[in-house]
Amino acid sequence: MSTHSRIGTVVATVVVLLVLSVAAGFAFIYSGIYNVSAASKDNPIIAWALHRTYEASLHRYGGKDSPPADLMSLDNIRAGARMYDSTCALCHGAPDRTLSPVGQGIQPSAPQLLAATRRNNPPLMFWVIKHGVNMTAMPSFGKTQSDDTIWKLAAFLYKGRGITKDQYDALKSAN
Numbered sequence: 001m002s003t004h005s006r007i008g009t010v011v012a013t014v015v016v017l018l019v020l021s022v023a024a025g026f027a028f029i030y031s032g033i034y035n036v037s038a039a040s041k042d043n044p045i046i047a048w049a050l051h052r053t054y055e056a057s058l059h060r061y062g063g064k065d066s067p068p069a070d071l072m073s074l075d076n077i078r079a080g081a082r083m084y085d086s087t088c089a090l091c092h093g094a095p096d097r098t099l100s101p102v103g104q105g106i107q108p109s110a111p112q113l114l115a116a117t118r119r120n121n122p123p124l125m126f127w128v129i130k131h132g133v134n135m136t137a138m139p140s141f142g143k144t145q146s147d148d149t150i151w152k153l154a155a156f157l158y159k160g161r162g163i164t165k166d167q168y169d170a171l172k173s174a175n
């Protein structure tokens with residue numbers, strides 16, 4: 001076989017394989033085989049792939065905004081606690097409180113942001129709160145809230161790690 005016809009065979013094979021893969025992709029999408037129910041956990045391979053994609057994206061795009069100088073002031077932490085309680089606790093939970101029906105129903109579920117083992121790096125938290133996480137229940141709060149409000153939430157998440165119910169209730173009720 002001449003070099004030319006060998007290259008021709010390789011190119012034709014690659015094209016046929018590409019067409020077949022695209023056709024298989026469409027067949028998969030239109031078949032309905034993939035079960036989109038949120039009632040059961042994701043397949044572990046898909047859950048791993050989605051989570052890795054999230055972590056890599058967060059570290060690539062997040063963490064570049066500079067926090068305000070008074071980030072960890074008591075006023076900021078209190079304001080963050082109030083907003084957390086009214087807007088975030090339904091999905092992310094609060095100490096010694098049953099998770100809301102929304103929080104129990106979403107898939108993937110929302111992490112317990114006030115757990116003692118969390119890192120809650122404020123610039124990374126700021127980025128997630130501002131931009132949200134596509135294809136999950138995590139909203140982009142940058143659409144409706146100022147950066148200032150979002151930093152207050154980030155301050156509370158950092159300070160609130162491992163918080164008890166009494167401390168939580170005191171913080172969110174203080175003026």
Ligand code: HEC
Nearest residue numbers: 054087088091108109110111125128129133136137138153
């Ligand atoms: C309707 C449910 C819902 C609400 C309301 C919600 N979140 Fe989330 N949030 C999620 C889900 C689900 C995830 C996990 C996304 C994923 O799997 O990557 C998440 C992820 C996060 C993360 C990233 C955690 C990590 O480990 O990287 C932060 C930070 C966060 N939310 C903060 C907030 C704050 C602050 C509020 C309130 C202003 C809020 N969320 C309101 C559902 C919610």
